[in-house]
Amino acid sequence: MVVAIVGILASLLMPSLQKARIVSIQAVCINNLKQQAIALEMYVGDYNDILPPHMNTSGPYTGPYRPDQLAVYMNGTLENSKEVFECPSVTNHHKLGDYSDNHFHVFPTKTVDAPGMTMGSYTRPSELMSHVDSEDHTTGKGAWWVPCPVTHSGLNVQASGRHGGKTSVLFLDSHVESMKHSNVLGNKDDLWGHFTR
Numbered sequence: 001m002v003v004a005i006v007g008i009l010a011s012l013l014m015p016s017l018q019k020a021r022i023v024s025i026q027a028v029c030i031n032n033l034k035q036q037a038i039a040l041e042m043y044v045g046d047y048n049d050i051l052p053p054h055m056n057t058s059g060p061y062t063g064p065y066r067p068d069q070l071a072v073y074m075n076g077t078l079e080n081s082k083e084v085f086e087c088p089s090v091t092n093h094h095k096l097g098d099y100s101d102n103h104f105h106v107f108p109t110k111t112v113d114a115p116g117m118t119m120g121s122y123t124r125p126s127e128l129m130s131h132v133d134s135e136d137h138t139t140g141k142g143a144w145w146v147p148c149p150v151t152h153s154g155l156n157v158q159a160s161g162r163h164g165g166k167t168s169v170l171f172l173d174s175h176v177e178s179m180k181h182s183n184v185l186g187n188k189d190d191l192w193g194h195f196t197r
């Protein structure tokens with residue numbers, strides 16, 4: 001009898017405990033994005049408002065990459081700032097982290113030979129996505145860049161709904177929201193800046 005009641009109580013508690021666990025893990029993720037936002041603000045402060053390039057090279061993928069450039073404003077190097085770039089819901093981290101910048105519409109590809117966009121050039125920073133939880137479906141790993149889903153929905157790498165169907169999104173004005181994954185993929189309110197900036 002007691003065992004049965006405990007069993008029933010446990011089954012009643014389980015969903016709310018699971019939900020609490022998702023929320024507490026998500027809080028770490030959101031805090032990670034906030035720290036990236038602070039680093040981003042410091043970076044543009046040092047570079048005449050110009051956003052860090054997706055990768056700072058004009059040749060092949062040699063880096064330094066955007067996470068490397070933000071880590072300068074954290075613990076100096078990406079290696080020493082690793083946990084800020086690792087979403088706690090990911091077990092198989094990408095070496096450059098599990099968060100992507102909005103590479104197609106906000107962050108320039110390379111700025112060694114092409115000057116990047118300035119932060120101030122975006123007219124709706126509170127609605128435009130800066131960084132997002134991302135993953136590679138084929139490897140199960142986190143991902144450090146995603147394409148805009150409007151034109152490239154079929155690629156392996158996409159924004160991830162790994163927090164119980166929610167996605168952590170950093171906006172260009174440095175606020176972070178937990179959004180429905182389908183809204184992120186659906187470019188709700190032109191989140192990605194595909195139609196307007």
Ligand SMILES: [Zn+2]
Pocket residue numbers: 029030087088089133162163168
């Ligand atoms: Zn996350």
Ligand SMILES: [Zn+2]
Pocket residue numbers: 104105148149150151192193194
């Ligand atoms: Zn697009």
